[in-house]
Amino acid sequence: MFHLIFPAFIVGGLICVIGQLMMDLTKPSFTPAHVLVSFVTGGAVLGALGVYEPLVKFAGAGATIPLSGFGYSLAKGSIEAVEKRGLIGALSGGVEATAVGIAAAVFFGYLMSVTFNPKG
Amino acid sequence: MPNQTLRKPAISISPEEYKALAQKYTPKPTFTKNILRAFFVGGLICALGQVIINIFSGIGLTPKEASNAGTAAMIFLGSLLTGLGVYDEIGKFGGAGSIIPVTGFANSIVSPAMEFKREGYVQGVGAKLFTVAGPVLVYGIAASIIIGVLAYFLH
Numbered sequence: 001m002f003h004l005i006f007p008a009f010i011v012g013g014l015i016c017v018i019g020q021l022m023m024d025l026t027k028p029s030f031t032p033a034h035v036l037v038s039f040v041t042g043g044a045v046l047g048a049l050g051v052y053e054p055l056v057k058f059a060g061a062g063a064t065i066p067l068s069g070f071g072y073s074l075a076k077g078s079i080e081a082v083e084k085r086g087l088i089g090a091l092s093g094g095v096e097a098t099a100v101g102i103a104a105a106v107f108f109g110y111l112m113s114v115t116f117n118p119k120g
Numbered sequence: 121m122p123n124q125t126l127r128k129p130a131i132s133i134s135p136e137e138y139k140a141l142a143q144k145y146t147p148k149p150t151f152t153k154n155i156l157r158a159f160f161v162g163g164l165i166c167a168l169g170q171v172i173i174n175i176f177s178g179i180g181l182t183p184k185e186a187s188n189a190g191t192a193a194m195i196f197l198g199s200l201l202t203g204l205g206v207y208d209e210i211g212k213f214g215g216a217g218s219i220i221p222v223t224g225f226a227n228s229i230v231s232p233a234m235e236f237k238r239e240g241y242v243q244g245v246g247a248k249l250f251t252v253a254g255p256v257l258v259y260g261i262a263a264s265i266i267i268g269v270l271a272y273f274l275h
Contacts, residue, residue: 002174003170003174003177004170004174005167005170005171005174006167008163008166008167008169008170009163009164009166009167009170010163011166012162012163012165012166012167012169012221013158013159013160013162013163013166013217014159015162015220016158016159016161016162016163016214016216016217016219016220016221017155017158017159017162017216019158019162019216019217019219019220020154020155020158020215020216020217021155022216023215023216023219024151024154024155032216032219032224032228032252033228033251033252033255033256035216035219035220036219036220036224036225036228036252036255036256037255037256037259039220040256040259040260040263041259041260041263044260044263044264044267045263045267047267048267048270048271059166060170060173060187061166061167061169061170061172061173061187061190062163062166062167062170064169064187064190064191065165065166065169065170065190065191065194065221065222065223066162066166066220066221066222067220067221067222067224067225067256068220069222070222070225070256070260071260071263071264074260074261074263074264075263075264075267077264078264078265078267078268078271079267079268079271081268082268082269082271082272082275083271083275086272087268087269087272089268089272090264090265090267090268090269090271090272091265091268093264093268094260094261094264094265094268095261095264098260100188100189100191100192101188101191101192101195101222102257104191104192104195104196105195105199105222105225105226105229105253106229106249106253108195108196108199108200108226109195109199109226109229109230109233109249109253110233110245110246110249111199112199112200112202112203112230112234113203113229113230113233113234113237113245113249114237114241114245115203116202116203116204116205116230116234117234117237118205118231118234118235119205119208
């Protein structure tokens with residue numbers, strides 16, 4: 001039950017610090033949306049280079065819950081599908097590997113947006 | 121009025137004195153505070169994610185399934201807390217610590233969609249769900265395709 005919780009806290013925290021530095025050291029025109037896009041793309045590149053995988057093994061959710069983990073899963077899924085099915089895998093693998101997250105985000109996001117109204 | 125002379129400044133102060141004075145009244149840099157808050161909030165969210173993944177593993181899911189289910193659960197929590205207006209409070213405190221985890225991604229989906237509900241369920245909610253999620257999916261999926269194609273030709 002307590003497996004990986006401490007490494008997840010440390011690594012997850014440090015990854016978020018990188019995001020905070022990106023926000024504080026850049027111009028205000030570099031919005032949170034830019035930070036999230038950078039994290040997904042960066043995670044995909046680090047995943048492809050094999051750098052992100054050891055971090056996932058070491059820290060579990062500390063590496064998969066930050067959005068860089070989404071990028072890592074996209075890249076990993078794409079590469080694995082290419083190995084199994086050839087070039088068509090490049091189109092299917094990424095979305096297949098992250099289907100649960102994408103579908104959950106769209107569905108729960110829609111559900112909550114319809115149910116609740118903004119405060120104030 | 122070309123002949124009007126400029127009024128003498130009420131206080132005389134040297135540039136050095138001004139600098140010191142300005143520095144005194146500039147708000148203390150929040151840099152370190154922001155970093156510590158991002159670390160703790162981001163770390164706690166990830167630790168919570170790990171607890172949920174461990175619970176899913178405990179009831180018999182494979183590691184991959186448990187990780188996927190954990191991500192989905194965190195997205196559910198992030199959307200729910202945004203709907204309830206709680207996540208914005210976490211965001212004010214945690215900065216990037218609340219933006220970078222998938223809960224923050226869920227927040228970036230629900231927040232504008234809820235805000236633009238009055239523009240209807242298609243052009244309002246349906247479209248605004250993707251204000252931030254759209255670019256994230258575009259760049260993420262495009263990167264994964266390019267990486268897959270490169271992997272194909274390099275192996």
